[in-house]
Amino acid sequence: MAAKRAKTASIAALAACVSLVAGGCTVANSGRGGYDPGTLRIVISQEPPTLEPCESSLTSTGIVVRSNITEPLIERDPSSGDLTPLLSTAWRQDSPNRWTFDLRDGVTFSNGAPFTAEDAKFAIDRAVNSDLQCNVDGYVFGDEKLGLETPDDRTLVVTTAKPDPILPLRISFVEIVPRTTSTTEKVREPIGTGPYAIDNWEYGQKLVLTRNDRYWGEAPSFAKAEYQWRSEGSVRAAMITNDEADIATGLGPEDGAGDLGVPFDNNETTALRIQATEPPLDDMRVRQAINYSINRTGIVKALFRGLGEPASQLIPTGVVGYNPDLQPFPHDTDKAKQLIAEAKADGVPVDKEIRLIGRTAQFPKIAETIEVMQSELAEIGLNVKIEMMDTAAQLQYQLRPFPENTGPYLVMIMHGNQAGDAAFSLDQYIRSTGPQNAYGTPAFDRKIDAAEALTGQARQDALAKLFAEEPEEIMQLAYLAHMQGILGKSERVGYTPNSATGDEMRLSEMTVIQPPGVTTPPNPS
Template structure:
């Protein structure tokens, strides 16, 4: 999923340790982030599941649940989709819908689970499901799920009866049930004029209180249609420093924590997991000098991916040559990962300069605070490596809201050339969700493209099975050969902070949707 969508933050000046840090990376030596002390909120560990996040969610609006910082709280906790994808097997599983089938080439029919109630006590029907899809996809709310999952598609919805719904697309869509797994169901009384702050859903928890800047408290939904979760309450707090989050686990102040740094992780306080996230630089090809493919290729040749992975990520990643990792339909295992070649990079930049390209124009490298562990150090390393081949780069660290302004259309104007550090998670397991967002000429997270690539993406989306895999694999090769909008860095693995007092096994979806109903006290598992 997206992120599965990258997120941004505030601004700071480049740290004075840029050169020493980057030199250390080039030498492939280890770096450490200084620990900072800090406490956290305590609670009754037997009654309340305590989670510490890297930052406060920007919104709890269900139609924005494909944004990582929203989905980790909302998705399958407060609200639920009709269909759920098993993050381990990739199989689609029933949730609020019990069955689905393709009635015609363009129409799918779904049967809904009876006797499901919303947190406000009203009964969920197919009218609510139709409303939720229409609100997220066909409305003017500009929901992230609309652009990320459905693009420009408009869906026709038919309420067949109280518990049956038909969804019709303009063209045949072989993965419509997978797309619908991104739609969170809300009551048909939900506003269509504005996004909501505290949603009503059908999930195992409901919002008890959101104290802005402090915490979000949930309590168990006693009328939940499924198995009740083990913990009567859950409480989210946020601490930006990974060392503080680790300390909260160590001190018994938190049970779960997102995104620990390797140097703060131990066997007792954390567990590693594949999180389906890929880091990359998105190069704005509309602005000189990034509008010249030679400069874009030079950036890829200047970066030492292996040194960054080994030094800053402590090996908890693999160098990447594409936006999706192995396991996603369309991943191309044959794409080479370019080794660093600074001499070739300098030659390409010199060639571009000789043709009048303003290669000395300053490029802004924008990264999001807490995007991943050591993100600031990673930006500094990239800055140093690009400077070593003759490019002028300044770093701008941004908060989530500011980063989203650069990440999603419409992009800011008159800001000069931008290299945006993105982290894309394809949780859905199909390259269509990546290419429609990041590679189409007018994709919500793409700054440019080509008619040829647009056509290839359109054709691949109509295919199934092996033909679909081969078509999308060719698309990633085409991007690297002819477009180079992205300099890929690494396929990431996450470190989840986990107290010995609880039992929870993370999976590839954990970074985007932390399902609280799957968490149980360790003492129960020991019985």
């Protein structure tokens, strides 16, 4: 009988809504505009290829998983650069090669399993020492293998083969997973200790996270977070202005978010990586010509609407190792043509087709940027063909092992400098064995080793010197710009984007700003 009354009441409510459709009727308790006010609606530029935590250094994965679903032992404050406790409450260097981490008590994973030192040991071993080829391994640790010990449930000891003065910073990149996680294959939907857990992932449609009621910290404001993805920035902006989304990432100034678009300094640097092992790109003069051909100032001004700064190096100001004395390559078409002519006269096959690879929705105006670069390269006498790819396809050319028999290619990269120290950038892109490196030398690798062993001002000076020397000795990158971003944000959400927002958007920092007449379900006590 109760079910019948409920059904009758629903039919009556629907009939009333139909009769008042012009007035915008919504179902009772459905929230403002017909949506649940306890759900944070987020639209991003692309579906995450995976939520595997050891791939969280990839922007498209990290923006969802890092510190939301899983957590590291330590977090880096994006504003101050300081390391702050998370799953580890304190850490200390016992000797040049040995660090001890004290672990937080009373933490459980979202599946109810307790977090212990064995889980921390397992997660680090899985991400760094295994054969899974985790991105965080190559990006953060390179070839380094770590020794791991657990004297008790609340203590983790990490040893390194050689002194590592920034080991805690490196450890902050490893997301902790339970020791029941697979070690033979990567997982798309992980278990973590974060404030949210995966509720439902309809591949190709949407991803829903739900508040983790077992979370050890303060409960986040929103009970759920729903991610959708739209490749066009104007569509994402329209979803904000039409109240179809609360947060929209990766917007450009022309996308139309208006007052709901919040500009912020992110930590991304864009560049063309030159596959310098393939002719004609293996000739230094050709690589120099590519650098001279790019009108960085024009691209930043016309396409980015001034939201950026022409780049002279892989890292921006504020990162240890930034060299303030470097200037971007000047735009000199005549000089570029001269270099190409000289190379051609010496038998370099400058007419050979070069692939110019971009990633769809990589940043606002990516397609137009690639087209401008193709035109500039064609003007100096190079034969360049554009290929736009989705994330999965483009990553094959960005990350080792690279496909075989590709021919010469240029690939647009966007490097997030969220670590705050140039060692990560150098090890990833400049060291000859780096996972995103296409060319290097043992001699330059030794310079990197020497610089990374230093601390303090000596470290800053040595790292800065490397960025001055790399274009002279190697030059496998044509830097474009240090980027700025625009985040679309609903008026009902309290959140200030920071330099890490593009890589790691912490949902727990987002609060509900109540519109008049609407109540949101309270946080659990």
